[in-house]
Amino acid sequence: MPDDPPADTRLADNPMSDACSVLYIDYRPRSVAALAAHGAAVTCVVNAKDAATVRKHPAVDRVVVVRDTTDCEDVLCALRRDGVSLTDYTAICGNDEYTLYSASVVAMVAGKSTPSPNHVVSMRDKFVQKDLVRRAGIPVTQCRAVDHLDDLSAAPPRFPAVIKPPAVSGAKDTFLLRSPADLEQVAKQCAESGVLGPWVVEDFVPGGEIQVDGAIRNGELVLLSISRYLQNCIKIHEGDLAAAVVLDPDVEPALYAQARDLAARALPALGHRDGVFHLEAFEHPDGHLVFSECGGRVGGGMTDEVVLRKFGVSIHDEWARIVLGLPTGVTTPVVPDPASFGDVHLKAPPGLLLSVPSTEELRAQSGVVFGEVEVQVGEQLGNMNDDSFFRAARAVVTGEDELETRALLRDLGNWFSSAVRVDTSANG
Structure with a gap:
């Protein structure tokens, strides 16, 4: 039977004994839960449209509202207006591509050394990071x-x-x-x-695209997961699905060895010796991996979910441990589940949404172990081919191996698109 994403039961065996507080420039429910599982009181800095939802989270201690979480001035002014004392926080952090820099600036104002704005630039700017990894002798376009x-x-x-x-x-x-x-x-x-x-x-780099997700502590990789995209991410602009299948290290040992070597060299070159990461690379036809880009955050889509199901490790917990200065929670060896898992963002065309499958119908499809429809009838939909984060629904499927899981993801995408009805005359 399909089920909801499992709770991160592996979060905190021994929550922190001393009270700690975290200023979190962002809001991801699982990240908040991971921090709270270690005894942290969490203050979230969020946009006005999200404030009501965030206040309902039982682990959120306080909410500060800003116009733009990526604007350092806006965030600092809002904190001052709300009478927030930065010195009251054990840690200041972000866990989204676009809030990492603002979080680092606020942390710097508070006198905290990590993460530094300079380090965040290395993990954000695609030209800067390519230059850094090239200087380290790593293949890069x-x-x-x-x-x-x-x-x-x-x-x-x-x-x-x-x-x-x-x-x-x-x-x-x-x-x-x-x-x-x-x-x-x-x-x-x-x-x-x-x-x-x-x-x-x-x-242009020929070859298929993979994502490498994990965590590094004191310069040592403690978690590594590889997922292979159904097709390269840039093809979403042509209407293809944003979907990937997590690979089994016992089935693809050579690729895992290559990816481990790439990550072990690229992350220190970027100054990323402690943190979670989401790295993308190309499987070049001549057999080597070519670095594409890397972020210092939990991967998008349902990366956290497929990694948890495949390897039994919560990336959000590792992120929280790093934020709070706690040792890794990953125990070795990490034993993968023999089943295959993949995740997908399901899309609808732009226009006025007339009908869409229910969440229950989505979860009833073959191979689906989690599904969630996120749009409603009567909603005006934009162009979901503009960004891989745009979606009408999301799902996780499972199969016996990568080949079957890829087929299930494609079948699910075809079923969903054929079941959605949109009035395209209502565009723009």
Whole structure:
């Protein structure tokens, strides 16, 4: 029977005996629960639209409302307005791609040494981190930074090429350029949308894309999980699914050895010696891995869920332990579940939503062990091909092996898209 995501029962065997408090610039329910499981009182800094939901979480001690959690000035002003004393907090943190920097600045103002803004830049800016790992002798695609797409018209890249903003996630505003005509079309599109620059321009890397998730403590990897995408993330703009299958280390020992070596070299090169991470790489046709990018956060989608089911380890717990200065909770050897698990974001076309399967119907589909529909009839939907985080529903499926799980993910995507009805005449 399908079920809800299992509770993170492996969180805290021995919660902290001394009272501690955490200022968390963000809100992820599992991250809050992981902090609270170790005895922390949590203050969340969130946007106004999320405040009511966050206040309902039993482990949230206090809520501070801001207009923009990514704006350092906005966050610091809101904290001052609310009479928050930064010295009262044991730790100040974020766990989202876009709040890591604001959290680091607030931590610096509070006199805390980690995470430093300089370190966050290394984990956020795609050009900076590629330069750092290249200097460490790690295979990485050639790239350059340009201020405006007009610069590319004057000095075109080698086609095919990929362009992206320096510090985004979810393939947002990321484009594959196969020819000068593509460059001209993208330049026109970006001019109309106001997305002008700067840009990172990369040589296209052939091969399939993987994500490597885990945790590093004192420079030593304590957890490593590899997931293979159904198709490379950039293809979501063409309507493909954002989906991946976690791989079994006993089935793919050579790939795990390569990924472990890549992570063990790349993370210290980025100055990331203590933290969770979400790294992406390409399986080059000649057999080696090519570094793509890396974030110092829990991976998106339902990465936390598939890792928990496959390896019995909560990435959120490891993140919380690092925030609180506690030792790792990972016990070795980590024994993987022999079953295969994959996660998917299910999409609907833009327009007025007329009908959508229920959560119960989603959970009843073959292989589904967790499903959740997140849109409602009558809702105006935007273009879900713009960002891999955009979705109408999400699900976790299980199969006997990677091949079966990939097929189940595709079947689920086809079923969901055929079951959704949208009035496209209501667009825009």
